[in-house]
Amino acid sequence: MLRTIDLRGTRPTPAGMLALVPRAATDVSAALDAARTIIDEVRRHGAAALLDQSERFDGVRPAAVRVPASELAAALDELSPEVRTAAVQTIERVRAASAAQVPSSQTTVLGDGAVVEQRWQPVARVGLYVPGGKAVYPSSVIMNVVPAQVAGVRSIALASPAQSGFDGRIHPTIAAIAALLGIDEVYAMGGAGAIGAFAYGVEDVGLAPVQRVTGPGNVYVAAAKRLVQGVTGIDAEAGPTDILVIADDSADADFVAADLISQAEHDELAASVLVTDSPAFAARVLERLGARARATKHSERVLTAIEGPQSALVLVDDLEQAADFANAFGPEHLEIQVRDPEATLARIENAGAIFVGEFSPVSLGDYAAGSNHVLPTGGQARYAAGLSAATFLRPQQIVRYDEGALREVAPVIAALSAEEDLPAHGEAVTARFER
Known part of the structure; x- marks a missing residue:
């Protein structure tokens, strides 16, 4: 079953925490x-x-x-009515949530006749x-x-x-x-x-x-x-999918076990990680994990994933340390099932998508939440974001200066271009005022 990483009584450095993070043995x-x-x-x-x-x-x-x-x-004609209805509802939800990801154009006025516009193309x-x-x-x-x-x-x-x-x-x-x-x-x-x-x-x-x-x-x-x-x-x-669940003893052990298995079902290299400050709760989850893993359709695949080096039970002193571990792991999917989820959420920096509360399982995000399920894996959430409307947009700056505005900043351009030994840059400005 899940191997154990025991962090109790320790406070690893950020580099030390990264070294403890379980990962699948894949090398692009x-x-x-x-x-x-x-x-x-x-x-x-x-x-x-x-x-x-x-x-x-x-x-x-x-x-x-x-x-x-x-x-x-x-193929569309032959699609079952149930799947078509589910797809239409999912499309509507994802479309609504994606619309909120499109930044609005902005105009910055830096002075009379000096305007920089920001648009997303x-x-x-x-x-x-x-x-x-x-x-x-x-x-x-x-x-x-x-x-x-x-x-x-x-x-x-x-x-x-x-x-x-x-x-x-x-x-x-x-x-x-x-x-x-x-x-x-x-x-x-x-x-x-x-x-x-x-x-x-x-x-x-x-x-x-x-x-x-x-x-x-x-x-x-x-x-x-x-x-x-x-x-x-x-x-x-x-790469392979992953889920990290932060839970305390207020969580439902069966719910947590079901959620860990839901991602292990994808692939033998999928990572399922539970981080908790309660050994007694961890024991209850392991019991339910074993029972559910043996009963599910893709049992062999699930057992291979949860027994692999990429999956783990992580015991911590407190939920602050749990958040530190989660930030080092950079999960694709993070679930927070604790008494005070907002306090833990406030400590989270790195995650592809975050599911808060016992009725927000990752499976919801895979299908019908409205959020996008194409998310950074393998710790990439520490520096990358999931797929969104913004993925397909490029910010472009449009600069509009009139003669008076350019004249005002001409000395700035002259000084910096001279310092960089690029005098033609300054000359391209002064040429406009030599007539």
Whole structure:
């Protein structure tokens, strides 16, 4: 079951705390050479390489890389009413929450005739990746597409791996949700090849290069994203999912156990971490964790994840130390289930998304909360944010000075340009006043 990290009676330094953080044994750099080869194949051979890669990695050769519009429409027609209703409600919630992430334009008046405007300009074209693998992720279609639409992106392409169980088509639920959202540029391609195709384009299927690539994936997708930076923007190098729960003895042990298992269900490398100041509560959680892990559908996968080095039970002296550990861990998902959640929340600096109270489980955020579930993993929340409308926006400054305003700051420009030995900079200003 969960291994124990006992911090009681200690006060590690920030560096010491980082060293104690459990992590999965994954190394994106180890996949770089393989990802580079795959991307180079796509750059040289286009659609033929993507079809070969589908056959090699996904066990099936699609009839074509570009998904026909008729296939998207048919998938939407065949979508069950229950899933369609759930998708529509999720889209509405994510759209409303994403709209709040779009900054408003600002104008700063620095003096008479001296104005700097700040606007947020969407990228024109993006490539959104929806993984296949152990599960189907229609929710990831929503979480990628909706913020891009809210941001004002005009051209959206979507990729998902071909499925051997569907004769080389992408999963029909993925196709249906794409159609529901009005996305008609969809490709049956996966892994590092898909990321390379987005970055460099594939002329023989009409795939134009994109300005930003987003979406989760495996270690090869993460490696490919690292490789294409500089050619296109990316959201993050997403890895295995993680959850960290801060709980005291007021929490419900069964709820906490269920939440830890919900993320372990994703992947054998998923991290499930409980941080508590109550050994008695921890014992109750472990009991329920074992029972639930053995009873759930993906029991083998769950047990592998919670017994792995990336998962742990962390015992602390108090909730202040719990928050310190959480900040060092930088969880993708953080749950706070304590008597005074606001006090603990005030101490949290690093987290992808935070779920407060016993009726705010991570599963809520995965689907229907309205928040986005594409979040920084592997500790990246210490310096990165989750996917949002802002991901697809670039701040631009617009400078408007008239003659009088420029004359006022001319001595400043002259002094600084002279100090930097760039006299032509100053001369570009004084030239305007020499007539």
